[in-house]
Amino acid sequence: MIFRLAIRELVRSWRFGLFFIFNLSLGLTGFVSLQAFNVTLQDELQKNAKNILSADLSVSARRELTQVEQDAMKSVLPAGTQTGRIYEFFAMMNSSKGSRLVMVKAVDESYPFYGSLQMSGGRNVTPGASKDIINTHNVWIYPELQQQMGLQVGDRMQIGKMDLEISDVVERDETQTFRMASLAPRVYVDMKLLPESGLIQFGSTFTQAYQFKFPEGTDGDKVKEQMYLKLTDPAISVNTPNSASEDSGRQLGYLSDYLGLVAIIALFMSALGAAYIYRMFLYSRMKEIAILRTLGLQSVQAVGVYVLQASLLGLLATIPTVAFSEIVLPILTKVLGSFTPFALKPTVSLEAWGLCLLMAVLGSFVVSLPFLMKIYDLKAAKLFSEEKFAVNEGKFRIWTFIPAILMFYGLSVQQAHSWKIGSAFAGSLVATIAILLVTGYFTLKFAGTLKSVKIWFFKFSFLGLSRRAGASLAVFVALGLGALLINILPQLKNSLQSDLQVDQKTALPSLFMFDIQDEQVPGIEKVLKDNQVDTLALSPMVRARILKVNGADYERKIEGQGFKTREEENEARFRNRGMNLSYRESLSDSEEIIAGRPITGNFDPEKQKLAELSVEQRFADRMNFKLGDKVVFDVQGIEVEGEIVNFRKVRWTSFQPNFFVLVQNGVLNDAPKTFIWALPTMTAEKRMVVQGELAQKFANVSVIDVVRTVDDALKTADKMSWSLELMAYLALFTGYIVLFSIVRSQIKLRRWEMNMLKILGASHREVAGFILTEFAFLALVSSFLGAFLSVGVSYGLNRVIFEGGFQFSLTQPLLSVAIITGLSLLISFLASADIVKESALSILREEK
Known part of the structure; x- marks a missing residue:
């Protein structure tokens, strides 16, 4: 019977159901899209784990392993293990077209055990394939170096004391990890040339890795545990493909974590709108519930009907969620996929479906719980009185809000992968909402005191805001959060750019040198003095x-x-x-x-x-x-x-x-x-001269062009900010859906009130002005407060997390206030247009 009642009522209230589903699915979209992307990313990492490590096990350190350590390492290797070695270090590349810091990867004949390198000439360097850099003075370069320096195949370059010829360009490298902002492009050389180079000596910064390929059936994790017991120095790293893939995904994982936190705000606002819509739905059904109670329906059964409805609506919300995710996913993939060495084609997987179902059904229930409990407070005797049934009658049960709070807190920790960050985020969200609620409450009380306004519908609007504080506060919080979100990113970006900008007023260096030996200090000082460069x-x-x-x-x-x-x-x-x-x-x-x-x-x-x-x-x-x-x-x-x-x-x-x-x-x-x-800071021309001279006279000294590195970092930050802004605008769009749903619900509840205004002589334009004034006032104040709060949040993030200065920009917050207010007016107009234009006679003819 309960199921039949639930379905019948949903069919009768199909408009409510569709709007509830649409509202909830918007909040779930960002969440599920990120989950789908992360699942695909992890799957690809697992699939390409051996390619990334290019071995079954790797033992590496930023020094040479001692003979004792090498013997201990070999003692745990299974019979038939193939061994290779790699050196990685920074060095200066010098050519007729200039000098540049590069990351040298020196390999031997065995490289790679897994994975491949796709060359621009069409060759595919696979395991066991011959390499023209082995036993020759050839070098492979990355396309970034080719583009930056204008180098071509056949050009010559010097790295240390090695005179090398470019034989090919690596177009795609399956053995590399994510390409975030990097200090230097990679080049490949033969490891046997290292003694000739003069670059590996005492004090040099390098990483040496021993690569192992095991016989079939070897348990790599067990060998790793045994290796850890033999090599006790914490400076020695032992990696399997699984741990290497985790390290590879860490940088992108941080970005994904923060994207997830922004998506939670969109989910929160979606839940806020869903809760309000459900509240209005229950408000309209209270008389029917009371009638059913008089006919013998128990309170538990009545609650069960609406719990079932909420769960069914949540279940149905997964359908548009998946459809919307198919729109958001390609955008996320385009931005984040550029950082991966392999192509990503994320789809909404079974795991993402499962998360979507859980969040939709559970989320629908927890946001509806405070209102469902009101059914227990219904008195059937009120059917025969003149009083109206109201959803807000009865006890205030604070425990009914606890499941929703715990759910959002758990999601915050899970998305941030950090108790500290998740708790700080949840606490900040609660604090922000509290500020918005308190400020909104006093703003509405103040609006109720504006009785001296001459234009009557302005006065009527302000009084209406004060009388309908609950709905007004929901709009206030949703738009305030949206304004805060879209303003945080630009403020942070401005501050970071200000901190990283190299100009004459800052003490930021333009060049940074390392691996300088004791005896080289006087010679470098002379080069700098000759070029009139201070230190x-x-x-x-x-x-x-x-x-x-x-x-x-x-x-x-x-x-x-x-x-x-x-x-x-x-x-x-x-x-x-x-x-x-x-x-x-x-x-x-x-x-x-x-x-x-x-x-x-x-x-x-x-x-x-x-x-x-x-x-x-x-x-x-x-x-x-x-x-x-x-x-x-x-x-x-x-x-x-x-x-x-x-x-x-x-x-x-x-x-x-x-x-x-x-x-x-x-x-x-x-x-x-x-x-x-x-x-210190110097012109681009002088940087090139100094860098070239240092590269020629001190081959082992690595020089980082800080200006170029900062520019690369800012470009990467710009690319990442697109994905963050996507989630922020999704949250704001969800806020506008909340606004639309509340405006629509309020207009329906106030049709008789507007009808009376028309009968008393108010024109359609004045009635529309009365409605638009309400929501324009709410949007203006809430967006201004949200923009103001964003400055404080950005300041805190910049000082605490990035530990930099803060660069305040007035243009972005003011522009966002104007845009949000304008869009709010448009949404309010669209939500109320058809009802405002209704004739008074048609409303009077309706049965009350």
């Missing part, structure tokens, strides 16, 4: 690894399988690596102490037992360091112990030579080290 900072860099913390052995963090938060991933990554230490007499202008005390001058071995350490705050958080912790480092085989005396905040966007850990001056001064050096 910003010369910083020593000492390789080390952590041995102990507070007397306990510092062990590597082995990453488990399954769901991991970003904090857990970061902790594992930072534990499983070596580090660079440095020392200086004072802090740079991009650093400030936020906890503890300054380091007390130079180290005095007669008075001090422990060196003093300064640690970057975020690194300290990831490593769970506290002030006063005692840390033992292994520096080239010698133990150095220090005590953490302060935490520093570092503005990394300054591009100054900064380090996670600074050691007190006088401790590491005699340790083997290299230097990094920053050069």
